[in-house]
Amino acid sequence: MIFQDIGNKILNIFLPPLCYGCQKPLLEAQKLCGECWVKLQFIRSPSCVTCGLAFDVDMGENAECLSCLDGDFPFDLMRSVLKYDEFSKKLIMRFKHNDRTELLPLFMDWFALYVKDFKNIDIVMPVPLHWKRLFKRKYNQSALLAQKLAKNINCSFDPFSLKRIHATQPQHGNKQERALNMKDVFSISSEAIKKLKGKNILLIDDVVTTGATIKACAEILKENDAQKVFVLSIARVNLPL
Ligand SMILES: [Zn+2]
Ligand SMILES: [Zn+2]
Known part of the structure; x- marks a missing residue:
């Protein structure tokens, strides 16, 4: 040493x-x-207790944003480390496209703090990429994050059960249109259904933008009897989902 x-x-x-x-x-x-x-614009308190949206003013303990009060999200709890801005975008782009996997320890230091909000995680899984995009990019950056985090918190890592069966275009349109675009994009193999039943699943994504992708993932996991679905991302666009 x-x-x-x-x-x-x-x-x-x-x-x-x-x-x-x-x-x-x-x-x-x-x-x-x-x-x-x-x-770095870390998202800390005050923020929505359910989806982690940063608030400008402190609304008191356990306050929820309007979307969470109104909406019925398929996930149970979501946290993001940073607000998505020019600087966090730059860091994530480096991680994504330039094989700068040495950023992984930095992201893991941050994840270690935010993952504490989720109780009794059984399985950590990434938001999957379509195989065509995976082929082009060589690796799924969210899978890399999920694999390392699973190891650090002693949970199983599962990059295979949830699959992306359609390559989707960047998201446009209003909330309903975006949700419709994501319909049937993900699937769960029949042999995976038993494995996920009754389990608490932590979904990992690099950036949450409109939320349509993670909602679609959480929805299919819940349809297949996952007990709880948590979401953790490096950054999020700080707008209501
Ligand atoms: Zn919220
Ligand atoms: Zn610097």
Whole structure:
């Protein structure tokens, strides 16, 4: 270990680690420089107790947003670490497209804090990609997040039971149209149904935008007798679902 530490220190002198946000050299083996760190908009209290929407003002303990009060969402609880803005978009794009999987430990540090809101998770699974997109991109970034998180919290990881059977286009239209677009996009194999019955499932996505995708996933899991469905994402567009 000591030799490894010395080795790392020598390596840092010649090849200092770069900030994941702005690529400036860092003095220590941290992940983001101070300037980038303050750009992160973490979603903390006050926020909706059910879907995690950040509130501008504190509405008191256990307050729900209007969508959660009105709507009947197929998932039970959702949390997102960051507001989706130019900076979080940049980090996630790096993770997604440039094989910058070294961002994984940073995301896991954040997930460790937010996952505490979900009780008795049995299975962690990613929002699946269609095989064509998976082929193009080489890996499913949400699966990578889900796999590592499952290991960290000692739950089973299941990237196979939930499948995306249609490649969908980016989401347009109003809420009803978007929901209709997502209908029949996901399926659960017959052999997986038994496995998921009565289980509490944590769904992982990188970014939640309109919520149509995670709602469609949660819906089919609930239809197949999953007990609870939780959602955790790196970022979300901070608008009501
Ligand atoms: Zn930076
Ligand atoms: Zn809400």
